[in-house]
Amino acid sequence: MNHHPLFAPILWQVLQIVLALATAPLVTGYVRWFKARLNGRRGPSPFQPYRDLYRLTQKEAVIAHSASWIFRAAPYVVFASAWLAACLIPTFTTNIFLAPAADMIALVALLAVGRFWLALAGMDVGTAFGGIGASREMLIASLAEPAMLMITFSLSLVSGTTQPAQIVAFVLGGNVGVEVSIGLALAAMIMVAIAENGRVPIDNPATHLELTMVHEAMVLEYSGRHLAMIEAAAMVKLTLYMALIACLFAPWGMAQPGAGPEGVLVGMGSFLGKLWMLATALALFETAIAKMRVFRYADFLGGALLLGLLATIFLYVSEAV
């Protein structure tokens, strides 16, 4: 078989576009189900999020009188940006068409697009809750985004590139041993992922109508299909961060360019395994820890930023010693 050189990248890209959307509700559902089991409850089926999303799309959307077009456009922008970001991260293979279109910096910025629109949508109706959510979300982002860029910086110093696919190639090439910097970067990455997805201890995804909430406060006015898009975007984002951690820090099993279908199959299996492990770890962690006060976010995320900075500086310390 002699295909066009772009045939395989486009095929795997399309598969990933579908996969990103298809697995996301299951990951969220699994985390919820496992948390319920840990709490001693039976919990809804892991497939419940699919039903929830479908149910929301069937309802009519209610729009406040004071809302502008931003309120109606935001759910789609938020969803499309999260989906696009999820398509850019190599999951089962690095041989995807969009790999050179965006590197880690662009990925961080792409996630910022979704956040920018969501925060604006929160403020659009003109209620106190929307403002509270937007203000806190932007506080979290102001510290989490630089932490993410510092992680990118340290990884690019180790591997010489900011491209996730190239980082994977570098790590799988056996060029990297156990380094303090990478450990620090991983710790920072996990902290950022927790904050960006609104998980405990930063935000409680199960909470409603509490003064401590962040994400839920912004989307309080949404209903129907708009709410479905926003919920779906949050699910895609959670899976995306798990995929990112798996891709950057544990890329083993991932197929490289030139690998045949069986290599891709192995990649797919290992990716689903990694997702399962990370989701289990998240449920265990969330069960074991309590939520934090809003004004301690800055300490938590400032810690992540400093860990990212230390990760870059440690490279030279270890070089000098």
Add this chain to the structure above:
Amino acid sequence: MLIVAALSALPLLSLLTIVWGRGGAVHGLVYAGCFLSSVALVAAGLDHLGTQTGGAPTLVLPFGLPWLHAHFRVDNLSALFLLIVNVPAAAASAFAVGYSAHLAERRRVTPFYPLFLFAMNAVLVGDDAFVFLVAWEFMSLTSWLMVLADHRRDENRKAAMVYLSMAVFGTFCLLPAFGLLAGGGGDYTFASMRLHSLGPVAGPLVVLLVLMGAGSKAGLVPLHAWLPLAHPAAPSHVSALMSGVMTKVALYGLIRVLFDLHGHVGWQWGAAMMVVGGVSAVMGVLYAVMQDDLKTLLAYSTVENVGIVVIGLGLAIAFKDDGEKSLAALALVAGLYHALNHAVIKSLLFLGAGAVITATGERSLGALGGLLKRMPWTGAAFLVGAAAISALPPLNGFVSEWLVLQSLFKGPVVPHWAMKFGVPVVGAFLALAAALAATCFVRAYGIAFLGRPRSAAAAEAGDVSAGMRWTLVALAALCVGLGAIPVTVTDALSVVVQPLLGTSFAVSSDLGWPFLSPVSNTRGSYSGTVLVMVGLALFGIAIALVHRMGNNRMRAADAWDCGTPEDNPATQYTGQSFAQPLRRSIAATVFQARETVVMPQPGDDSPARHSLAMTDPIWNGLYLRLAWLINLIADQVNRLQFLTVRRYLLMMFCTLVFLLLVVAVRQQQ
């Protein structure tokens, strides 16, 4: 020739207003004339960059000092800055045709506006120190006059005073810098400065003086204090030019001296510039996120962006000194790209603020709200500007910040420990500034344009006239365009960088046209074009899926607000409450923000009070102390004014003896 014609038209336009300024029509006519000559200058700049690579011959005109004629020349750097200056200038002029009719004191603005444009362009085409400095001062003075346009307000007079002192300080630094560059020979043409090599003391001294002189005009921390006072005080189309363009003319001066006239700048200066740039970026945006006045907020955001450009310039110097020419080209292209982008974005935002002021008469965030529904065009254009300055893809602000970050990530290549440890810290500063900028503009846009109107003026606002609207839309389109075709822009900038560094910036050799892949195709690449196309496709699929599968009905209702909706618009978040989490976490240490809440006792029906106190560390710590010192010296010197004739004669005698001694000592040697 086009440049000469366009430039000489500008003073004539000014003359026109002075003679016939009483008539209303002449103001619109003058701004239309300014628009045309700016467009001509843009065309000239584009033509130069596109066709005549290399420098045009020097034009010598017989005026100026008796022994020094005025020299003019356009090279690639000047041509680029002609674009950076005149694209926003054309927009501001077009905007002003409609906007100036709303100004109370337009006869205090219109005559100086063409002169201001003239001066900024003259700085760019000047080819000797004399023309450069005279044009530079002319630029300061004409803008100073426009800052004073609304001179009845106290804060404007204070702003003008601070601005004038800082402008004098800047020129005070630049004069000796050019003197040192010219050396003892006294040939002040740039051509002879390039040939003259500087000594071990003069070299660093020139860099320091230029950094202070041009840096104070560009608004680098801690010399930025005048900028957030003066830029908002002027009418909005002038603010747009001062903030978007005049700071770029200052950066032009910096680049002209450090990369062109000065033979060799050490990497330490590059490192110092990166630190100054990083601090400016973070401090600028921190100030901005605390502001309640829309125009002051925009002015502080200029401090941030100038800081980002200076990080790029500092990196380029460090790389150049280390022999990493292609990385130096990358950093310089990044800096220039950001300068171009910021010029466009900031003029869009300032003109948008002008439209808001025209429609509502308010510029405080606390009195705005809900404007997107009442001013749909202005609101949409401002949204593009806010997203672009927050460095969101696919807009132009993101591409240049991406390039700055890419070059910064290569910073530790320079084999000095200060760079290896310093670059990550500057990187953290830059990343923090970028993230805070998004917060700042979500806040500004969300409070001013979204939500419910907070005042009657905001509730009754209507969109501005068609000419003003179209100007904003054109600038917004430019923001999209400069971001969607990044490779075309960097190829053009490569032409500018080539003569300064001796190497060009090969950007798209590996992955093909739409991919921006500096250094090599595996080191990180970005393609706004591809991302936009795929993103739009996914956006379309999402909408189609939901509408095909789901329920399309929509109902308008009152806001739910957790079941307790409140009619009073004062229950919304305000600018101050939006900034509160940041105030408590970051500003508590930087600005010593202190909030006090006084709650009345139960049974007491007096209102509860919340008060906020913040101190400006740089103003209080540096400027007030300096002012105190200058006053002290002035008081001491003041005594000399009240001496008797006998004492004055004694002083003259002592001075004479001292000077004779100096002459005697010098003759001995």
